[in-house]
Amino acid sequence: MILKSIAKVATESLKKPFTLEFPEHVENLADNYRGIHKLDMNTCINCQACARICPNQTIVMVEADSPTAFHADNKPKLFPEIDLERCLFCALCEEVCPTDCLVLTKSTELEAYDRRDLVKRPEQLE
Numbered sequence: 001m002i003l004k005s006i007a008k009v010a011t012e013s014l015k016k017p018f019t020l021e022f023p024e025h026v027e028n029l030a031d032n033y034r035g036i037h038k039l040d041m042n043t044c045i046n047c048q049a050c051a052r053i054c055p056n057q058t059i060v061m062v063e064a065d066s067p068t069a070f071h072a073d074n075k076p077k078l079f080p081e082i083d084l085e086r087c088l089f090c091a092l093c094e095e096v097c098p099t100d101c102l103v104l105t106k107s108t109e110l111e112a113y114d115r116r117d118l119v120k121r122p123e124q125l126e
């Protein structure tokens with residue numbers, strides 16, 4: 001019994017590790033994998049449809065840190081800020097966006113030391 005266990009441990013230790021060395025290596029992603037959002041602030045019409053449809057209230061509309069993000073009457077334009085910690089990656093925001101300026105990418109880089117870093121301002125989504 002003991003010899004069998006030792007043989008098993010020896011066999012397993014010679015096998016290649018199952019884990020991948022992230023971020024150098026990532027798993028092959030499925031075609032329909034949904035990752036972090038990408039926003040084109042130039043074509044966003046600030047309609048708020050993405051924020052309204054989000055089932056988990058993950059999107060809030062915020063002022064952007066950009067000198068061009070103002071309406072003609074000098075009122076600030078509002079763009080989506082996304083809390084990736086709360087996101088379900090359902091893609092409803094992408095579906096509803098009338099200008100296709102908000103899309104889900106295949107980016108898997110969701111690691112963060114501080115959960116507050118997972119709240120992405122509009123500029124960080126570009």
Ligand code: SF4
Pocket residue numbers: 053054055056057058059082086087088089090091092093094
């Ligand atoms: S993917 Fe779904 S949960 Fe995530 S921000 Fe878009 S609508 Fe909200």
Ligand code: SF4
Pocket residue numbers: 043044045046047048049050051079080096097098099100101102
């Ligand atoms: S990202 Fe799309 S749905 Fe959201 S405010 Fe901009 S245009 Fe509207």
